[in-house]
Amino acid sequence: MTTPFLPPQLWRRPGLHVMAMLLALVLLFLIDTATRYEVAVSVFYTVVIVAMAHVLALRGLMVLTGSCIALTWLSFFITRYGDLRAGQINMLISTVAILITGYLACRAELARAAAHEAQARLLRISRIHSLEGLATSIAHELNQPLAAIVTSGHACQRWMEQDPPNLDKARQALLRILGDADRASAIIGRVRKLSKGEPASPRPFVFNAAVREVLALSQAEIQRLDIAMRADLAAGLPLALADPVQVQQVIANLVLNAMEATALVDIARRTILVESLQLQDKLVFRVSDGGPGLPAGAQEQVFEPFWTTKHEGIGVGLSISRSIVESNGGHIWAEPHVQGGAVFAFSVPVAPQEGPA
The missing domain is CATH 3.30.565.10 (Histidine kinase-like ATPase, C-terminal domain)
Structure with a gap:
């Protein structure tokens, strides 16, 4: 099973979402550091991860999860108030909660990417199915300029075999061949456009x-x-x-x-x-x-x-x-x-x- 393609960027929709996330991280860190060990403020980092699950790409979710754990531990070492043992327990509980939430968020992002890939494959199947249904029409339309090219080629050959060669008539036949070749190329181009699975380009x-x-x-x-x-x-x-x-x-x-x-x-x-x-x-x-x-x-x-x-x-x-x-x-x-x-x-x-x- 291949891993779905994931965009290399950290942010799927940058902007106000990212600013709000950074502000929330700073506020939680300051509150967690300013309160006693017994107050498990750091567990609320899980809320930030859940809120950003639809905004960040996979790598961004991993970075966010790691940052939340790092802020939790940093806050623990800076805090100087309360029962140290209670603080250690709260830190471990918060770390496990953040890890589980981050893992589930990453799994959801992988599932979303896989669903997107499956939809793209179905889109290509639908394209091919539509073209199969029109195969007779496409073959008929393509056959017309090809038959005209053959006819004009024979005509050009006859004009060139005359003595003396009728160059004007032969030139006209060659121009018709070029025109019909362009028509056939345009038909093939339309079919290729319909069959290719390129990203949307409005x-x-x-x-x-x-x-x-x-x-x-x-x-x-x-x-x-x-x-x-x-x-x-x-x-x-x-x-x-x-x-x-x-x-x-x-x-x-x-x-x-x-x-x-x-x-x-x-x-x-x-x-x-x-x-x-x-x-x-x-x-x-x-x-x-x-x-x-x-x-x-x-x-x-x-x-x-x-x-x-x-x-x-x-x-x-x-x-x-x-x-x-x-x-x-x-x-x-x-x-x-x-x-x-x-x-x-x-x-x-x-x-x-x-x-x-």
Whole structure:
């Protein structure tokens, strides 16, 4: 079993928390030193450790625990009042209490890091699962520029074999080859972005462009399943502020789910509507399908881990989608479609407009 990656810094969220911690340590040390041996003030160092458990990283918790023990012993040797034997007992009890509290806090931090690592692995599984579902579409879209490159290459060969060679036509064929190669490279780049497990990097981006890229990857699968998809993307939307790759993963997951649900009904009902709009300071993506719909009362359950209505599903896609959306400052929800089927939507924040320079 490998140890989860832990950040090397001592402080996870520096600032007022650290200042309050230092002030508390100083006050406890002064009070402990100024009181008699019989008063076990040093045991309250455990309260400081518990309070800082969600602020300090693992190494910071270890340093804090050691510092509390050192302050306890230092205070004992400086104090000159009271029963020495009672002071020794209180010092030992306080030291054991601090050690146990620090150990439990470190174990909790390790568990938190392990949970974060497990979530990252599930996120990668969800990415791969979404891409597997769109494999046919990706192959079809990639095949188009590759076939065009072959066609243009043969044309270029014919123009060059003429006597004299038709250099203008050959040059045009070569330019088409370069253009189609760039198209194929862009497709591969989009797929690589969706499959890589990089940390979140929120930045302003064009929301509708991100939607269109995902829809382009799913177009061939839509045609194969005889699904009528309509995109109603609002014009003039402001920039979104989120991680565009993660947002595209959520879009891909929702579109893939809509396709799988719609494929279960008669061809006449196989419709999907994709929308984008602005609601106050949020941009909203919404996909409505004509599938069987959600079970009664399942609007919240669908986002729970390992809850699924699919026979071969693992139930992590929507749960991870919720984590992604919420970590980017948005919200995700589901609701029944008035015409049958289901509606899934999520929101992300609008990027703040830049003021005058």
